[in-house]
Amino acid sequence: RKEVEQDPGPFNVPEGATVAFNCTYSNSASQSFFWYRxxxxxxxxxxxxxxxxxxxxxxxxxxxxxxxxxxxLLIRDSKLSDSATYLCVVERRAGSxxxxxxxxxxxxVIP
Amino acid sequence: EAQVTQNxxxxxxxxxxxxxxxxxxxMNHEYMSWYRQDPGLGLRQIYYSMNVEVTDKGDVPEGYKVxxxxxxxxxxxxxxxxPNQTSLYFCxxxxxxxxxxxxxxxxxxxxx
Numbered sequence: 001r002k003e004v005e006q007d008p009g010p011f012n013v014p015e016g017a018t019v020a021f022n023c024t025y026s027n028s029a030s031q032s033f034f035w036y037r038x039x040x041x042x043x044x045x046x047x048x049x050x051x052x053x054x055x056x057x058x059x060x061x062x063x064x065x066x067x068x069x070x071x072x073l074l075i076r077d078s079k080l081s082d083s084a085t086y087l088c089v090v091e092r093r094a095g096s097x098x099x100x101x102x103x104x105x106x107x108x109v110i111p
Numbered sequence: 112e113a114q115v116t117q118n119x120x121x122x123x124x125x126x127x128x129x130x131x132x133x134x135x136x137x138m139n140h141e142y143m144s145w146y147r148q149d150p151g152l153g154l155r156q157i158y159y160s161m162n163v164e165v166t167d168k169g170d171v172p173e174g175y176k177v178x179x180x181x182x183x184x185x186x187x188x189x190x191x192x193x194p195n196q197t198s199l200y201f202c203x204x205x206x207x208x209x210x211x212x213x214x215x216x217x218x219x220x221x222x223x
Binding site for chain 1: 142144146151152153154155156159161169170201208209211212214215216217
């Protein structure tokens with residue numbers, strides 16, 4: 001099992017749709033989890049950290065299931081500006097700064 | 112403006128010619144890291160530093176060196192570049208383990 005695996009995509013969805021991204025990780029000792037967004041040929045930017053209790057930021061909701069070693073990101077009411085590649089990121093040990101990135105899932109929101 | 116800067120942004124070089132990519136941050140961050148991004152492989156961590164004079168290997172350190180002599184700078188050194196080091200390189204920094212990581216704009220390197 002790869003350390004961090006994501007849906008390969010691409011996801012092509014109409015404006016206003018709800019889209020969900022999934023990510024699994026293999027190291028059960030992993031402590032910190034993040035979703036990043038990367039626009040074409042640009043640097044990744046943090047979208048949100050993922051907490052055990054789940055967290056929401058506007059149209060974005062992140063969930064963590066430690067038992068299944070699974071992270072998700074839900075985007076509601078998709079906008080054209082949401083088109084990007086979404087990267088799942090796992091920190092292997094608490095405080096280690098050893099980060100493993102998933103390969104990313106490309107999202108295209110279509111008018 | 113808080114930022115991470117990298118230089119150069121674009122570089123074409125030849126096999127074996129030593130080069131350095133500089134990374135500087137103006138946020139007084141403790142943590143700095145280098146990544147490379149390749150199609151189909153995603154972002155992979157090369158080296159990271161948790162403080163001045165403290166560096167450690169990431170997943171793909173072979174062929175690279177780093178140094179952290181001062182907090183703001185974290186240069187990436189390729190002593191003898193090879194074509195398989197052709198890639199997009201990102202530097203990043205963050206203040207503490209829990210906080211957001213900020214990325215530089217990237218350096219596109221082509222080794223002929």
